[in-house]
Amino acid sequence: MKKYLIFYILLILFLFYTNGFYTYFESVFYREEIIEDFGEFSVSQYPYNYDSVFLVTVDDISYYTDPYKLQSFLEYLKEKNVRPTLFVIPYHAGEKFTDNTHIVEILKEYDVEVAQHGYTHTEKEFKSRSYEEQIEMIKKGREILEKDFTIYGFRSPGFYHNFETSRALKDLGFSYESEMSIFDNFYVHYLPQIPHTRNRRVFMTHSLDPNIDVPKNAWSPQMKDFVDWWTFRKELIVNYKVEGNELYIFLSDYKEGLRITLKKDYRVHIIYEKELEYEREGNTIIL
Numbered sequence: 001m002k003k004y005l006i007f008y009i010l011l012i013l014f015l016f017y018t019n020g021f022y023t024y025f026e027s028v029f030y031r032e033e034i035i036e037d038f039g040e041f042s043v044s045q046y047p048y049n050y051d052s053v054f055l056v057t058v059d060d061i062s063y064y065t066d067p068y069k070l071q072s073f074l075e076y077l078k079e080k081n082v083r084p085t086l087f088v089i090p091y092h093a094g095e096k097f098t099d100n101t102h103i104v105e106i107l108k109e110y111d112v113e114v115a116q117h118g119y120t121h122t123e124k125e126f127k128s129r130s131y132e133e134q135i136e137m138i139k140k141g142r143e144i145l146e147k148d149f150t151i152y153g154f155r156s157p158g159f160y161h162n163f164e165t166s167r168a169l170k171d172l173g174f175s176y177e178s179e180m181s182i183f184d185n186f187y188v189h190y191l192p193q194i195p196h197t198r199n200r201r202v203f204m205t206h207s208l209d210p211n212i213d214v215p216k217n218a219w220s221p222q223m224k225d226f227v228d229w230w231t232f233r234k235e236l237i238v239n240y241k242v243e244g245n246e247l248y249i250f251l252s253d254y255k256e257g258l259r260i261t262l263k264k265d266y267r268v269h270i271i272y273e274k275e276l277e278y279e280r281e282g283n284t285i286i287l
């Protein structure tokens with residue numbers, strides 16, 4: 001009996017240590033899965049004809065990254081319709097990232113999203129720091145990157161962060177954070193969290209080998225665009241009424257790409273502020 005007790009205590013400590021435990025409780029209440037079925041029709045979770053999402057992120061890009069390797073990697077992803085998000089170390093081993101103008105040029109040419117990966121990427125950079133210290137470090141790093149890029153997202157080096165990290169990021173106006181979690185749920189803590197898990201929905205690599213299996217029919221946007229979409233989709237409220245053969249669908253918000261699938265062959269009116277135009281193919285409507 002005692003043996004099991006120790007096991008459970010260790011398990012709980014482990015879950016807290018990985019910072020995944022509190023996310024579990026949140027994810028029970030703020031589940032990412034969206035109730036889509038309205039009886040007469042359903043509303044898709046992902047835009048256009050996609051049925052899942054696959055986000056490619058690359059960590060540890062820095063001043064010292066090989067620009068030629070980077071370019072062929074980006075070229076490969078472009079052919080596969082994948083838009084990666086690069087987590088960049090702002091100030092690595094004494095060099096500012098944006099002083100490498102060759103890499104900056106390549107990233108601009110491919111219109112790549114740059115997100116912030118700590119400040120100098122020293123071991124456990126943020127884990128035991130106070131809120132004020134973290135604000136300072138994050139700001140210094142962001143200033144370097146903002147010389148050439150707009151920064152929306154953040155990931156801590158080695159995923160070593162604490163509760164103050166998220167709070168600091170929110171107060172600094174970041175749009176999202178992407179840490180590790182053992183649970184595969186997108187959720188909101190202080191900020192939208194797009195956690196990296198082992199199931200590869202959020203794929204993370206450190207190497208620039210173009211050797212990534214891209215799943216079929218998965219949407220692969222930049223993280224900032226995904227966060228925008230996910231927030232929209234999570235908060236969307238859908239109402240409807242049926243009058244004879246006419247179906248009226250009322251949306252609380254609008255984004256291009258929302259897909260509606262009809263169960264019966266209605267004449268459909270979609271209303272957000274005014275009646276919207278859409279493309280229809282059989283029973284599928286895409287805004």
Ligand SMILES: [Zn+2]
Pocket residue numbers: 059060117121156157158
């Ligand atoms: Zn790293």
